[in-house]
Amino acid sequence: MWITLYISLYLSSICIYAASVLKSDKCQLQGHFRLNGMYQDGDVILGGLFQVHFFTVLPHLSFKTVPDPPYCEKFDMESFQQAQTMAFAIDEINKNPNLLPNITLGYHLYDNCVRLGMAFRAAMSLISGTEKSFSNLNCTGPSPVVGIVGDPSSTPSIAISSVLGLFRVPIVSYYATCSCLSDRKKYPSFFRTIPSDAFQVRAMVQILRHFGWTWVGLIYSDDDYGIYAAQSFHQEMQLFGHCVAFSEILPHDNNLRDIQHITGVIEASTARVVVVFSTSSFLLPLMEEVVLQNMTGRQWIASEAWATSPVYHTPRLLPYLGGTLGIAVRRGKIQGLHDFLLHIHPSNEPRNNMLRIFWENMFGCSFETGGTVEDGEQVKNICTGQEDLSITNTPYTDVSGLRAAYNVYKAVYALAHALHDLMQCEQGRGPFSENTCADITRLKPWQLVHYLQKVNFTTGFGDHVSFDKNGDALAIYDVLNWQPSSDGSIRIYTVGVVNEGATTGMVLTLDEDAIYWNFEPKKPPRSVCSESCPPGTRRATRKGLPVCCFDCLPCGDGDISNTTDAIECITCPDEFWSSPDNDQCVPKEVEFLSYEEPLGISLTTASLLGTCISGLVMIVFAHHRNTPIVRANNSELSFLLLLSLKMCFLCVLLFIGQPQLWTCQLRHAVFGISFVLCISSILVKTMVVIAVFKSSRPEGKSAMKWFGAVQQRCTVLLLTALQVVICAVWLSTASPTPHKNNQYTRSKIVYECAIGSVAGFSMLLAYIGLLAAVSFLLAFLARNLPDNFNEAKFITFSMLIFCAVWIAFVPAYVSSPGKYAVAVEIFAILASSFGLLVAIFAPKCYIILLHPERNTKNAIMGRETPNK
16 A cells, blocks of 8 residues: 555656656756766767776665765776776777768766666766756757767676667677677667677687586676576586586675685585686675685686786785686787876866776875875875876786777777768668668767678777677687786786687687696696596496596497597497407407317318228228128228218318308208218118028029119119209209308307208208118118128118217207307218228228138138137
């Protein structure tokens, strides 16, 4: 209820005041702000906003009387130099006959005292003027200023641009960096000669990446500059996989408890690097506390807002801030500025009271009359206004590192060039409706904005000045390093450059040898939550911690990582395997049964030995071919059997060595045909033995006519031809081929022969098995024939060995991996071949070579009478 009543009374008073204004036929100024400023008259006036004082002292609010206006404290010499740079630039333009001829520029400059309210009051004073009354009944007309240079801070710039942007009043800031100000819809008439925070943040992250600092702390001011910069910094850090260990806001009111909390967080954190986005005024109380707590061992990264501030360059702060890395706007040189700064003098004009305040702070005197002035314990002399500035040594007279002042210089010239281009317009060829041009005497703000957007010139220092579609300047920063000077204070050195081009992207250039590190040894500190994972390992994030805190786990077999801090291990291609260190893929070892390895040598030796033995037996049999024991055992079949055994031994060589197409096709075919020839010979021999026995009886005398030499040869050839047909069909339909098999062992490639058709291979083995079974059965039935030298017994024994070997072969072959399966098959071939060779031919060779007396017909027939 009371609030409604107060609002009603306030609105009533406004209406009454408005009525009185209309009756007076004049527009009257409704209020007057007490502001520190500088003034120079001219045909066209430019406004300026500067942070000449660090703090604003607000009056006590009793709500009973009109409060006193706020006042400012702690004079900033560097900011006053920036204000004077604007005055110098305007003076230089006025003297230049080629720029704005016949036009004299003037200026109105105000101090914002680093306070939003003060900055807004100053801006309103610039745009509305300070005259107490205005005779135009409609209160319309051109603005007292055509454009404003400033404000240097982001928060005041946002507030001022939000209002003045409605009237399209051009504002060219020289130090407001908030990326939000690039929004052309919200701030259509805002320009700046300093890159936005979006670039500043990317530049700082580039520095962090360069030195491998992935674990950093963040401190930022509680204003738009700090908040927006912190948001961008978090996003940019996440983009590159870096982490913010802590994020703290500097208090607005310099509350000691909050400051101590921040220092406690810094001290407790493992992050050695601390990034600060703040203005000098916000950061000062924290640095005072850092000194009180003797907090060393931190690498500070300074944003452009305080990277060049001389407030921190004292010997007292050197142990704590020495080695600080920061970025700053491009440094420039302004010819003639130093002389201009030394030749100013205070004025009695109230609108130029900023000069008087500067003079009093520079020389420690006062313009108050009446002798000396007591200021606490300090006694001030009276200022004469004739003191010599050339003997002073302060940031005001130091022009060696013009950064913000250089941006002011470019901002003034940008407005001047826009005005110059506006005046060069030819009627009928103008950019506005109906091809009209702007009139400098009735200039509308939006007309100047049009020309300001197209400004394009080069300064005397050689820097190009233009604005992109968002009103932002070209992106370039110097990288600074705070180093100790000879007098124990801090001196700033440029150690690199960061710039960003449309095609090159972000480029960081650093002279690392020129950087001073405030650590022992004099090297960059390590600031990581976890040390980098070497190649061969991958990162595994610790539960509940940021991604920068991780463990390094080795890659598994077959997986590699060939970079540092790999997120995932990479699986090697099929024909490659991981190296012992898991850092590269190497060709897999190709495994096959070779002639060079011991197993291959042994099997080859056994094969050749069996071949030689078969050859020797063949020689023995050939040499004794007319002896009874050779003739009695069907010498033709014996030679055929020995030949097939030689083929069985020699086919083993096709299984050894790197598989090739022809060896894969021949190995099983030769093996199958050789064994069928061998078994069919044995089968015919068995049948002959049985037929001979039957023919010795009266009822079976005609049995031998069916087993003559021709029939024996035909039977062997017919049985072998069937195997040849099986092999031919198999090879023509699904031929065995070389195959690289990595299923047995992942780390190796088993080079083997794929059989092609399981059915074909099965029929080959089944046919051999059938013949072997028939031979064994017949030999077993004829084992007890009454002959003294019963061939059937030896055949039975040989076939028993043959069948046992191949029955055992099947499970052994299936369970053997890789080349050992081939070795098992070779062993089965050799074992069965040696079994046949020994069981059938060893007894005969024994008699032929060692007991020739038993190699007679009578002995064989069992008719020989033993000696008594």
